[in-house]
Amino acid sequence: MISVKLDHVSKMFGTVKGVEDIDIHIRSGEFFTFLGPSGCGKTTTLRMIAGFYYPTEGRIMFGEQDVTYLPPNKRNIGMVFQNYALFPHLTVFENVAFGLQVRKQSKQEIKEKVDRALKLVHLDGYGNRRIDQLSGGQQQRVALARALVIEPQILLLDEPLSNLDAKLREETRVEIKRLQLELGVTTIYVTHDQAEAMAMSDRIMVMKNGVIQQVGTPQEIYNRPNNEFVASFIGESNLLEGIVEEIHDQQIRVRFSSDWVLTGLQENVAPKTTLTKGEKVKISIRPESIREAKTEENGENIVRGKVALSEFTGVSVNYITQIGELQLKSMFINLGNRVYQRGEELALSIPKESVYFLG
Amino acid sequence: MKSGSTFTPSTLRRRTSFTSSPYFVYVLVSPLFLVLLAYVIYPLFQTFIESAQIDGSFSLQNYKDFFSLGNSANLEALWTSIYISVFSVITCGIVGVGMAFLLERYEFPGRKILSVLVMVPMALPPLIGVLSFDFLYGKSGIIPRALQALLGLDQVPFSLSGIGGVLVVHTFTMYTYFYMTASTAIRGLDPSLEEAAASLGANRFYIWRRIILPMLTPAMVASALLVFMIAMASYTAPLVFGVERTMTMQIYLSRTNGDLDMAATQSTILSVVSILFLIIMRWYQNARNYQNMSKGVSVHRTEVKSKVGKYISMALSILGVVILLLPILVLIILSFSEDGSWTVEILPTKYTFAHYIELFTDSETWKPIANSLEMSSLATIGNIIFGVAAAYAAVRLKFKGKTLLDILIMVPWALPGTVVGINLIAAFSQPNVFSFNQVLVGSFWIIPLAYFVRHLPLVFRSTSATFMQMDVSTEEAARSLGATWWYSFRRVVFPMAFSGILVGALLAFVQGIGEFVASILIYSADTTPMSVAIFQRMYAFEFGTACAYGSLQMLLILIVLFISQKIQGNSNITI
Numbered sequence: 001m002i003s004v005k006l007d008h009v010s011k012m013f014g015t016v017k018g019v020e021d022i023d024i025h026i027r028s029g030e031f032f033t034f035l036g037p038s039g040c041g042k043t044t045t046l047r048m049i050a051g052f053y054y055p056t057e058g059r060i061m062f063g064e065q066d067v068t069y070l071p072p073n074k075r076n077i078g079m080v081f082q083n084y085a086l087f088p089h090l091t092v093f094e095n096v097a098f099g100l101q102v103r104k105q106s107k108q109e110i111k112e113k114v115d116r117a118l119k120l121v122h123l124d125g126y127g128n129r130r131i132d133q134l135s136g137g138q139q140q141r142v143a144l145a146r147a148l149v150i151e152p153q154i155l156l157l158d159e160p161l162s163n164l165d166a167k168l169r170e171e172t173r174v175e176i177k178r179l180q181l182e183l184g185v186t187t188i189y190v191t192h193d194q195a196e197a198m199a200m201s202d203r204i205m206v207m208k209n210g211v212i213q214q215v216g217t218p219q220e221i222y223n224r225p226n227n228e229f230v231a232s233f234i235g236e237s238n239l240l241e242g243i244v245e246e247i248h249d250q251q252i253r254v255r256f257s258s259d260w261v262l263t264g265l266q267e268n269v270a271p272k273t274t275l276t277k278g279e280k281v282k283i284s285i286r287p288e289s290i291r292e293a294k295t296e297e298n299g300e301n302i303v304r305g306k307v308a309l310s311e312f313t314g315v316s317v318n319y320i321t322q323i324g325e326l327q328l329k330s331m332f333i334n335l336g337n338r339v340y341q342r343g344e345e346l347a348l349s350i351p352k353e354s355v356y357f358l359g
Numbered sequence: 360m361k362s363g364s365t366f367t368p369s370t371l372r373r374r375t376s377f378t379s380s381p382y383f384v385y386v387l388v389s390p391l392f393l394v395l396l397a398y399v400i401y402p403l404f405q406t407f408i409e410s411a412q413i414d415g416s417f418s419l420q421n422y423k424d425f426f427s428l429g430n431s432a433n434l435e436a437l438w439t440s441i442y443i444s445v446f447s448v449i450t451c452g453i454v455g456v457g458m459a460f461l462l463e464r465y466e467f468p469g470r471k472i473l474s475v476l477v478m479v480p481m482a483l484p485p486l487i488g489v490l491s492f493d494f495l496y497g498k499s500g501i502i503p504r505a506l507q508a509l510l511g512l513d514q515v516p517f518s519l520s521g522i523g524g525v526l527v528v529h530t531f532t533m534y535t536y537f538y539m540t541a542s543t544a545i546r547g548l549d550p551s552l553e554e555a556a557a558s559l560g561a562n563r564f565y566i567w568r569r570i571i572l573p574m575l576t577p578a579m580v581a582s583a584l585l586v587f588m589i590a591m592a593s594y595t596a597p598l599v600f601g602v603e604r605t606m607t608m609q610i611y612l613s614r615t616n617g618d619l620d621m622a623a624t625q626s627t628i629l630s631v632v633s634i635l636f637l638i639i640m641r642w643y644q645n646a647r648n649y650q651n652m653s654k655g656v657s658v659h660r661t662e663v664k665s666k667v668g669k670y671i672s673m674a675l676s677i678l679g680v681v682i683l684l685l686p687i688l689v690l691i692i693l694s695f696s697e698d699g700s701w702t703v704e705i706l707p708t709k710y711t712f713a714h715y716i717e718l719f720t721d722s723e724t725w726k727p728i729a730n731s732l733e734m735s736s737l738a739t740i741g742n743i744i745f746g747v748a749a750a751y752a753a754v755r756l757k758f759k760g761k762t763l764l765d766i767l768i769m770v771p772w773a774l775p776g777t778v779v780g781i782n783l784i785a786a787f788s789q790p791n792v793f794s795f796n797q798v799l800v801g802s803f804w805i806i807p808l809a810y811f812v813r814h815l816p817l818v819f820r821s822t823s824a825t826f827m828q829m830d831v832s833t834e835e836a837a838r839s840l841g842a843t844w845w846y847s848f849r850r851v852v853f854p855m856a857f858s859g860i861l862v863g864a865l866l867a868f869v870q871g872i873g874e875f876v877a878s879i880l881i882y883s884a885d886t887t888p889m890s891v892a893i894f895q896r897m898y899a900f901e902f903g904t905a906c907a908y909g910s911l912q913m914l915l916i917l918i919v920l921f922i923s924q925k926i927q928g929n930s931n932i933t934i
Contacts, residue, residue, distance in 0.1 A: 073839070073844075081836055085833045086833070087851055089857075098840055101839055
């Protein structure tokens with residue numbers, strides 16, 4: 001297995017910027033995800049790694065080898081396309097065998113490897129089928145087998161689940177992760193689905209408008225978002241704007257337009273951000289980190305407001321609480337407690353360590 | 360996965376391939392431009408030069424002659440061509456759109472058979488279609504004579520001749536262009552739009568005026584331009600019905616009278632008109648188009664329910680079927696008639712199978728068939744090679760001059776066959792680089808070259824349509840699996856596009872078999888193709904042999920149409 005390094009890679013399409021200054025190092029055997037909304041440059045980045053585009057600037061390294069301008073057929077990559085891109089005029093077996101035939105392996109060897117690959121994706125016995133005789137999920141697995149059978153150094157997956165229905169998506173997601181762990185192949189995964197990214201990845205790169213927003217493990221990305229975009233794109237978040245009132249003893253106190261004050265910790269300030277007293281600051285609070293306070297409870301980070309929306313989903317109870325001019329989303333796991341109705345007063349406690357300063 | 364891959368990094372680095380260079384595109388594309396330059400642009404240019412020269416010096420005298428009021432033959436021809444074309448558009452529009460609405464929107468006895476036969480005129484080679492109309496409805500045609508005998512008249516009650524005849528033949532052979540676009544457009548109309556209009560209180564008439572007709576306009580305009588162009592280029596109908604004052608006929612007459620300068624001048628003017636229309640058409644196609652993609656309920660055909668309506672529609676269906684099938688029928692009947700036996704009778708009196716035997720046994724009769732097969736095959740092979748390469752380049756590659764390639768390749772499609780013939784004569788009656796220092800005119804190669812030029816757009820268009828439908832990612836998948844450009848073209852792109860290529864190639868082949876318009880200008884005794892042989896036999900009053908040739912042509916076309924239908928029906932190639 002091999003590591004992948006993107007060394008300050010940029011891609012221009014004419015005068016339009018595709019991606020800008022992508023600088024990452026994907027470790028050998030890692031499951032690495034490019035995550036972002038459509039048009040954020042994630043597919044462009046993947047296609048540069050595959051060799052379908054050449055970067056305008058920067059270098060791409062596979063291990064010690066500079067592959068920046070190497071054509072795709074010489075990179076020894078396995079790629080699964082969004083629409084699978086199976087060859088409709090070939091059978092399942094022939095599709096999977098294609099890459100091995102290119103490599104001029106013996107008939108015997110090809111047969112063994114293809115059979116093994118089909119078994120790996122639970123399609124043994126389907127070799128003679130035509131592509132249009134397969135369901136979407138089966139086609140997906142043929143595409144995966146075709147990519148894996150050539151024993152690629154790197155596996156590239158371009159939104160492989162987006163054409164499947166919800167249930168199949170879940171199944172295939174588990175399947176892909178299992179294969180990746182079993183084979184230990186360095187995998188780069190492109191998706192716009194944050195849940196998918198969180199569930200599968202070792203690390204995630206969040207992108208927007210061709211620029212990296214944050215690189216980190218799912219926990220880091222979720223719990224310590226770098227900026228407003230990451231905070232709102234991944235999971236739900238309360239994004240509030242206040243004014244820094246006091247910075248003292250590793251604690252920061254923020255006053256909001258209405259009459260409430262929150263205290264957070266210095267360690268939760270986003271990197272490359274410095275806060276100054278009297279300046280505006282954006283903070284992010286995850287709805288599920290907010291707790292219900294006792295009605296009579298008073299003290300730091302406890303706020304009261306009127307329930308504006310109450311939503312019982314079974315798993316949880318979601319509230320939107322009106323606090324002065326601000327609204328706060330909160331989510332409590334359903335433990336059989338009383339569900340507050342619209343108009344009732346609700347006291348909320350916001351733990352200091354759950355307040356993130358985005359700058 | 361375990362190691363054992365045959366592509367280790369060190370072997371990768373050494374193989375830098377020629378095909379991955381950014382200039383490879385131009386290596387691939389430059390032969391295409393060269394061929395188009397040599398056999399489309401250069402001949403066009405030579406014709407222009409010839410028209411603008413008198414005794415080797417530049418002069419516009421030919422154009423002055425053309426537009427001079429003293430000798431009005433040319434202006435009259437231009438005017439006649441234009442007004443025949445305008446009327447052809449109108450009649451074809453009425454018949455084609457009417458048929459489309461009838462067959463798409465109504466259910467009546469005989470609809471199914473009629474909707475199959477409605478495309479029959481497409482299967483007739485140009486010369487055959489006109490000849491069969493002459494046999495059927497001409498001055499001594501079967502129908503007028505039959506009516507005369509039936510009604511006991513002194514003279515035939517009606518007959519097709521002159522401009523009227525040309526218009527009837529044009530309507531019969533060209534309404535299919537309107538029919539095809541109109542029926543596609545009608546099928547594409549979202550019925551919920553009409554329902555929405557009705558729910559807003561619009562009545563039938565209002566819906567037609569405000570919804571249906573405006574939405575059909577783009578399709579109608581496109582077909583109108585197309586029919587206008589084809590009618591301008593029409594040569595066989597005026598030839599058979601004796602309308603000498605059309606542009607194509609004037610070119611032919613100038614050429615046979617040896618006035619090459621005037622033929623070149625007339626050709627140039629006709630080329631300008633045709634290319635102008637090509638440009639207008641392309642511009643229009645790029646302009647707005649109302650294609651709606653919405654799914655949902657499909658249109659239900661309104662059933663004709665009343666008894667009277669049923670009888671009327673059945674009678675009209677039968678009439679339609681008869682009119683559509685008669686040209687083929689008459690051709691087959693006449694192909695069995697003894698040459699010279701049919702004079703004043705309604706139908707020939709003596710029949711024989713000899714003509715068909717002769718076709719394949721008499722070497723003189725067989726020669727034109729062999730010629731046509733050989734020349735059309737050669738042209739088709741050329742078309743496949745260049746058509747596929749050009750289509751691939753136009754759809755998949757990025758290079759400077761792509762729009763130019765696109766336009767250049769469509770120019771021969773816009774040019775009337777007569778003009779193509781004159782152009783080739785102008786270009787290749789002296790040796791030059793492009794003809795490898797040979798005089799091509801009078802040689803074997805001039806006709807295959809004409810077929811190649813005329814039918815290149817057919818292969819190009821059907822292939823590029825296939826390439827456009829094909830997902831780029833299949834080719835990328837092959838590349839990602841280690842295939843070189845050539846390997847993936849051979850194993851993936853070509854096999855996937857094969858059906859599209861084959862359909863285009865077959866079409867080009869049968870068009871070559873039936874080609875008449877350019878052939879008549881450039882054939883020589885040794886290279887007489889089938890259509891010219893038909894024409895010669897006609898004028899030698901050997902109707903039987905002529906029709907046997909014609910039936911053979913039709914048989915070939917039907918076989919090809921059948922095969923293409925099968926191929927297109929089977930190709931669920933694009934997922």
